[in-house]
Amino acid sequence: MVDSKVSFRYASSLLGLAVEKKILDAVSMDIEFLKSAIQENAHLRSLLESPVVKPQIKASIIEEILSKGHTETKKFVRFVIDKSRENLLYGIASKFLELRDEHIGFVTVSIKTAYEFTDEQKKRLKEKLENFLNKKVGFSFKIDKSLIGGFVAQVNDTVYNASLKHQLDLLRVQLLENSSYIGQKN
Amino acid sequence: MAEVRPDEISAIIRRQLSGFESEVDIYDVGTVLQVGDGIARVYGLSKVMASELVEFPNDVLGMVLNLEEDSVGCVLFGESTLVKEGDTVKRTKRVASMPVGEEMLGRVINPLGLPIDGKGSVNASTYLPIERKALGVIQRQPVKEPLQTGITAIDAMIPIGRGQRELIIGDRQTGKTAVAIDTIINQKYTHSEEAKKLGIKPVYCIYVAIGQKSSTIAQVFAKLQEHGAMDFTTVISAAASVPAPLQFIAPYSGATLGEYFRDNGKHALVIYDDLSKQAAAYRELSLLLRRPPGREAYPGDVFYLHSRLLERASKLSEDLGGGSLTALPIIETQQSDVSAYIPTNVISITDGQTYLESNLFNAGVRPAINVGISVSRVGGNAQIKAMKKVAGTLRTDLAQYRELEAFSKFGSDLDKVTLRILAKGARLVELLKQDQYAPMPVERQVISIFLGTNGYLDSLKISDIKKFEKEILEYIELKYNHIFETIKKEKDLSESLIKDIRKAADEFLSTFKKR
Numbered sequence: 001m002v003d004s005k006v007s008f009r010y011a012s013s014l015l016g017l018a019v020e021k022k023i024l025d026a027v028s029m030d031i032e033f034l035k036s037a038i039q040e041n042a043h044l045r046s047l048l049e050s051p052v053v054k055p056q057i058k059a060s061i062i063e064e065i066l067s068k069g070h071t072e073t074k075k076f077v078r079f080v081i082d083k084s085r086e087n088l089l090y091g092i093a094s095k096f097l098e099l100r101d102e103h104i105g106f107v108t109v110s111i112k113t114a115y116e117f118t119d120e121q122k123k124r125l126k127e128k129l130e131n132f133l134n135k136k137v138g139f140s141f142k143i144d145k146s147l148i149g150g151f152v153a154q155v156n157d158t159v160y161n162a163s164l165k166h167q168l169d170l171l172r173v174q175l176l177e178n179s180s181y182i183g184q185k186n
Numbered sequence: 187m188a189e190v191r192p193d194e195i196s197a198i199i200r201r202q203l204s205g206f207e208s209e210v211d212i213y214d215v216g217t218v219l220q221v222g223d224g225i226a227r228v229y230g231l232s233k234v235m236a237s238e239l240v241e242f243p244n245d246v247l248g249m250v251l252n253l254e255e256d257s258v259g260c261v262l263f264g265e266s267t268l269v270k271e272g273d274t275v276k277r278t279k280r281v282a283s284m285p286v287g288e289e290m291l292g293r294v295i296n297p298l299g300l301p302i303d304g305k306g307s308v309n310a311s312t313y314l315p316i317e318r319k320a321l322g323v324i325q326r327q328p329v330k331e332p333l334q335t336g337i338t339a340i341d342a343m344i345p346i347g348r349g350q351r352e353l354i355i356g357d358r359q360t361g362k363t364a365v366a367i368d369t370i371i372n373q374k375y376t377h378s379e380e381a382k383k384l385g386i387k388p389v390y391c392i393y394v395a396i397g398q399k400s401s402t403i404a405q406v407f408a409k410l411q412e413h414g415a416m417d418f419t420t421v422i423s424a425a426a427s428v429p430a431p432l433q434f435i436a437p438y439s440g441a442t443l444g445e446y447f448r449d450n451g452k453h454a455l456v457i458y459d460d461l462s463k464q465a466a467a468y469r470e471l472s473l474l475l476r477r478p479p480g481r482e483a484y485p486g487d488v489f490y491l492h493s494r495l496l497e498r499a500s501k502l503s504e505d506l507g508g509g510s511l512t513a514l515p516i517i518e519t520q521q522s523d524v525s526a527y528i529p530t531n532v533i534s535i536t537d538g539q540t541y542l543e544s545n546l547f548n549a550g551v552r553p554a555i556n557v558g559i560s561v562s563r564v565g566g567n568a569q570i571k572a573m574k575k576v577a578g579t580l581r582t583d584l585a586q587y588r589e590l591e592a593f594s595k596f597g598s599d600l601d602k603v604t605l606r607i608l609a610k611g612a613r614l615v616e617l618l619k620q621d622q623y624a625p626m627p628v629e630r631q632v633i634s635i636f637l638g639t640n641g642y643l644d645s646l647k648i649s650d651i652k653k654f655e656k657e658i659l660e661y662i663e664l665k666y667n668h669i670f671e672t673i674k675k676e677k678d679l680s681e682s683l684i685k686d687i688r689k690a691a692d693e694f695l696s697t698f699k700k701r
Binding site: 154156157158161162166174175 | 199202203210211212213214215216230231232233255256
């Protein structure tokens with residue numbers, strides 16, 4: 001819990017800086033790159049978490065990874081390592097991307113469908129959702145045969161359920177209402 | 187079972203289906219991070235409210251108790267084995283609540299208001315939250331109507347008023363539940379036509395069983411039914427086998443149901459049997475939620491747990507209809523230790539306490555009420571005048587008796603005055619003995635105490651007293667019934683009435699002695 005608080009502090013200050021200097025796109029590209037690098041490379045992860053490795057070595061490795069990055073990003077990473085918070089880099093990166101999405105009004109919607117949507121359907125769904133949420137929408141699609149039909153969209157914690165399976169579940173509850181079955185089970 | 191025709195069934199299904207709407211359903215979800223021991227930690231549910239109900243898979247309900255920065259602590263009202271890590275949790279957007287209404291009378295329900303007596307669903311339309319704030323000062327008025335328990339010792343010396351909170355405290359096997367059940371049975375009179383004529387408003391009863399054996403609850407239910415008390419009573423059952431969270435909320439459900447009657451200008455009586463078990467259930471789930479333990483490992487807010495519950499008992503002002511909610515909490519002590527944590531807490535919250543003692547119980551004094559240390563701080567205002575007049579000397583007589591009782595054990599030669607006090611005290615103690623499930627109407631209590639305090643029993647053998655009491659009451663009912671009627675109507679003892687009672691008593695005493 002303390003970790004997430006710390007990550008939030010670092011991430012929000014980096015976001016503030018990037019917005020102020022109008023280099024948000026460049027910085028977020030770097031951070032995205034850094035995040036995927038840490039995510040995909042187990043060696044890098046254990047290196048960052050290891051207290052045995054000297055901070056200078058960690059800094060030089062990260063700097064090499066970010067060699068094409070913006071100077072502000074490099075400065076920020078060096079600062080984080082300086083404060084010996086390099087083990088939180090991944091958390092800071094994810095938090096930063098979350099905060100950036102919120103800042104520019106972008107949400108990732110995870111969509112579950114019973115069958116693959118056509119491009120036309122995807123386009124129409126996107127239009128609908130953007131209008132409805134008043135935000136830019138990015139998708140991540142998943143196929144779940146158990147839904148039978150329709151789709152389920154999830155934005156953060158809120159679910160928009162238009163699947164056939166859910167309708168059937170609701171029907172079950174409605175039919176069981178006024179019967180003593182539910183009461184007896186408890 | 188009644189015969190069911192297939193065409194009827196399909197008609198029912200068709201009707202149900204026609205009302206079914208298919209739209210996009212919008213709800214909030216979270217994911218179970220960890221589950222066990224009736225507690226689930228949930229990630230997500232970012233907008234959830236404290237004490238909101240949440241839905242887990244397999245029809246398990248939960249209640250949110252802890253709101254933390256990155257997780258939510260929930261207690262489960264069902265089997266925790268039915269919930270797995272990674273399951274989806276749904277918000278219901280309603281704070282834990284229960285259906286209330288007259289439909290609940292005669293039913294056995296669980297603390298969430300779902301019937302468990304197999305008599306079908308309850309069609310109550312009103313829902314009230316289980317946790318409600320107690321009323322303030324302006325909405326209340328002092329207790330003024332009596333709540334007759336039908337137990338002579340209580341009604342005479344530790345009177346309970348409507349809207350009062352009177353603790354019943356004692357060791358195991360001292361008859362705590364018996365006192366409560368007798369009180370419920372005695373409320374049957376308030377529902378009669380006669381009581382209506384005399385202006386006595388009916389009292390609806392709620393019996394909340396917490397952490398008891400299911401068989402015990404079934405016994406209580408059967409007894410209430412046998413005495414026709416289930417018509418105006420609801421039993422809320424949170425047996426020892428149900429999860430601790432349900433035991434924890436059970437008294438609050440009882441209070442909510444009672445408040446429904448109170449707020450509609452009616453009178454309700456709710457019995458919490460017992461709060462020690464509720465405190466233990468709350469301790470269990472507090473420790474599982476990792477709240478820091480305090481004295482006797484109870485969490486820091488265990489006082490608030492009981493004070494907010496008992497503070498809901500009240501007598502409403504006339505502007506609000508003058509309804510009342512009387513609470514009779516029960517506490518079980520260990521080895522008569524009233525200085526344990528929970529007993530001291532509840533003693534300090536309530537408006538008085540009735541002590542039941544096992545040595546009295548074993549000596550055959552039943553109900554085993556120790557009248558010396560039992561008090562009622564507000565009930566005196568609610569006693570009827572007739573009872574006040576006769577009971578005034580009863581307390582002091584018994585106090586004197588107890589003081590001298592120790593000496594009598596030495597068997598040494600005592601002076602006449604002492605012997606008289608001892609004889610009278612022993613007879614009064616005998617007079618206050620009462621059978622279970624045999625509550626006594628107030629007019630009879632008045633007469634029998636009058637006889638005791640005015641020396642009519644002094645010439646009788648102690649073993650004859652109960653018989654004498656029974657027979658003289660029958661005699662008065664047959665020959666001088668106006669005595670009972672007048673006490674009921676005027677609620678006072680006039681000089682002429684006292685003369686009549688004395689006359690009847692003298693008459694009967696002489697015939698009784700001849701036998």
